[in-house]
Amino acid sequence: MPLLDRNGTKIDAWTRSEGSGVDNLSQALVPWEALTEALQQKTRDQRIGVVIPNNIRIAELKLVLRQLSLIAVSFPAYSDGRGFSLAKLIRNHGFTGTLRASGPLIADQFAYALACGFDEIELPEASAARQPVEQWLKAAGQISHGYQRGYGDSHNILDQRRTARAAGRLAAS
Template sequence: MSKTPKIWNETGFVSDDPWVIETEETRAGTNERSLLPLAAFLEKAKAGESELGVLIAPADDVSELQPFLDRIALVALSFPAFNDGRGFSHASLLRSRLGYSGELRAVGDVLIDQIPLMLRCGITSVAVTNATAIRRLEENCLPGIAHHYQPTAKPAARSGGYSWRRVS
């Protein structure tokens, strides 16, 4: 696994992404921007700061972001393990119920098989560290499922024939 994530969106890899998840070892530099944990974000947002980035942990309540959605430049959704799907729910809630239209990024343990589902939930970019996922994305080999039965944040065309079937 690569230690430094590569940022990918539907147009390809991004080379000049300024966002940094700050830790004890990592701090944002002069041309970088910090992704703040929810509590730190709320503190700064209540003080009137804007164009902030927020890192949402799986146990966080995304509804707390509602009064500040117009001040958020990026919402990063943490996927700490491949089997923790709460980030999918957070993305869906942000898009469909809260009406957030900005960038949603998946960070953490992101696997290639999850990316099409993340895109359908409204996630717009992915911080990828998994070597296999990086290689497959570089090869433009994104897996997917052609037909879906449920609508999502990303609109899909109806396939015809069955009212519930949709095409990616």
């Protein structure tokens, strides 16, 4: 599956393990169900990542956040936006590792995914074939500011308007 970030395509350095077996893997990506056992087997130099469903409760996940280097949030469909909310919660709970969206997203969602805290997107082959990398990169640059606070940069439109009004009142007085 193709992997891309804000700079374009990239090589996936992580090895997927279908179970909890992480022997001889420097960077192992395991399913949520196998995470506990994989963390018990982990050696000091190993990095562990986990693939999670987009409906997992943050209370369950936050217990292991500090032990993870990568979290891949599964998107079953591009129309299922729960992964965006989950990404924001994961970042708000202090996760500083790599956050990956995994599933059939569309290029129009790229800027929002980055703003929610995702570092990269892993696409199914069919999705990547429909929308080339250039389309994703163009879409990422289409939105420079959002209305919500706390996404991406702190220059949301509402705060900019509030600052401009305050500056206008100060200049008038």
